[in-house]
Amino acid sequence: AQSVSQHNHHVILSEAASLELGCNYSYGGTVNLFWYVQYPGQHLQLLLKYFSGDPLVKGIKGFEAEFIKSKFSFNLRKPSVQWSDTAEYFCAVFNTNAGKSTFGDGTTLTVKP
Amino acid sequence: NAGVTQTPKFQVLKTGQSMTLQCAQDMNHEYMSWYRQDPGMGLRLIHYSVGAGITDQGEVPNGYNVSRSTTEDFPLRLLSAAPSQTSVYFCASSVGVLGEKLFFGSGTQLSVL
Numbered sequence: 082a083q084s085v086s087q088h089n090h091h092v093i094l095s096e097a098a099s100l101e102l103g104c105n106y107s108y109g110g111t112v113n114l115f116w117y118v119q120y121p122g123q124h125l126q127l128l129l130k131y132f133s134g135d136p137l138v139k140g141i142k143g144f145e146a147e148f149i150k151s152k153f154s155f156n157l158r159k160p161s162v163q164w165s166d167t168a169e170y171f172c173a174v175f176n177t178n179a180g181k182s183t184f185g186d187g188t189t190l191t192v193k194p
Numbered sequence: 195n196a197g198v199t200q201t202p203k204f205q206v207l208k209t210g211q212s213m214t215l216q217c218a219q220d221m222n223h224e225y226m227s228w229y230r231q232d233p234g235m236g237l238r239l240i241h242y243s244v245g246a247g248i249t250d251q252g253e254v255p256n257g258y259n260v261s262r263s264t265t266e267d268f269p270l271r272l273l274s275a276a277p278s279q280t281s282v283y284f285c286a287s288s289v290g291v292l293g294e295k296l297f298f299g300s301g302t303q304l305s306v307l
Contacts, residue, residue, distance in 0.1 A: 126298070171237065183253075184229075184237040 083108040085174050087185035094162050095193050102157040102188050104172030113175040114155040116146055117184075120168045128170070131155065142166070164194045196220050200285050200299035207275040207306045215270040215302050217285030223297070225288045226268040227252070228260065230281040231301075237284065243268055275306045 088103035106112065116128040129140025136148040146157045155172060172185040201216045219226065227242035229252075239252030243262040257279060259271040268287075272279060285299040 173237075183239070187237075 083174065083176055083183045085172055085183050085185040087170075087172050087188050089188050090186065091189045091191070093191045093193065096164055097161045098192075100157070100159040100162045100166070100190070102170055102172075102190070104155045104157065104185060106153050106155070106172075106174045106183070108174060108176055108183075109153075110176065114146075114148060115173040115175070116140065116144070116155075116157050117171040117173060118168050119171070119187075128157070162190070162192050164192045166190060167192045198285055198287050198297050198299040200283075200302050202302060203300065204303050205305070207272075207304065209276060209306060211275050212271065212273050213275065215272075215283055215285075215304075217268045217270065217299060218266050219268075219287040219297070220266065221287065221289070221297065222265060223287035223289050224265065226262070227286050228258070228268070228270045229284045229286065230254065230279075231284060232281050240270065240283075272304075277306045280304060280306045 084107045086105045094100060114131040118126060118128045128144055129138050129146055131138045131148045137145060139145045144157060144159050146155055148155050157170060168190055170188045170190060174183050198217065198219045205213065207213060224245045228240040229237040230240055231237050238254045240254055240258050241249055241252055241260040243249045246262050246265050249260050249262050257272065257276065259273060260268060262268055268285065281304060283302045283304060287297050
């Protein structure tokens with residue numbers, strides 16, 4: 082069965098620190114990869130996505146993610162976090178054959194001012 | 195520009211009661227889905243639909259029914275509510291059937307006593 086693993090459940094950083102959130106998935110076929118963010122009190126929104134092409138994708142608010150096919154990974158990065166980045170981050174994998182999305186358990190990021 | 199609209203935002207039920215969570219989208223999206231979000235478990239897919247008249251089960255379909263009589267609406271029915279169904283429910287839609295660029299509703303917080 083397809084699964085998505087996010088390695089860190091809760092990350093606490095100070096402002097200006099660098100961020101990397103891990104995401105690994107298990108499915109070996111063609112996938113679309115996503116990172117979603119849920120800010121406190123708001124619904125989920127798309128942060129960035131990868132379908133094909135350049136494995137380094139850039140999203141909103143200075144986030145980027147790198148798809149490494151050999152490692153089945155799609156880690157999220159940001160060089161310098163801000164207090165406003167405090168949120169829940171979800172990695173998601175869409176199985177194009179089955180037409181289903183699988184989400185990771187989420188990582189709570191707390192940025193201290 | 196309404197996007198994905200979920201109602202109600204909050205609901206409290208007694209065990210055994212039935213109810214319908216409404217979801218409507220005005221973007222003419224073919225793909226719609228229902229998720230539940232539980233602490234530490236991320237989002238789990240309940241049911242999804244790739245078009246009017248077509249529905250399929252997701253990861254946790256038991257206790258829920260769906261129908262898709264129109265492109266716009268995708269209601270989720272709880273036939274006999276149980277405390278285990280206490281959760282936050284998200285409806286989502288996307289253009290096409292690949293599930294990319296999911297648009298989420300704002301969520302329905304359901305408590306079953």
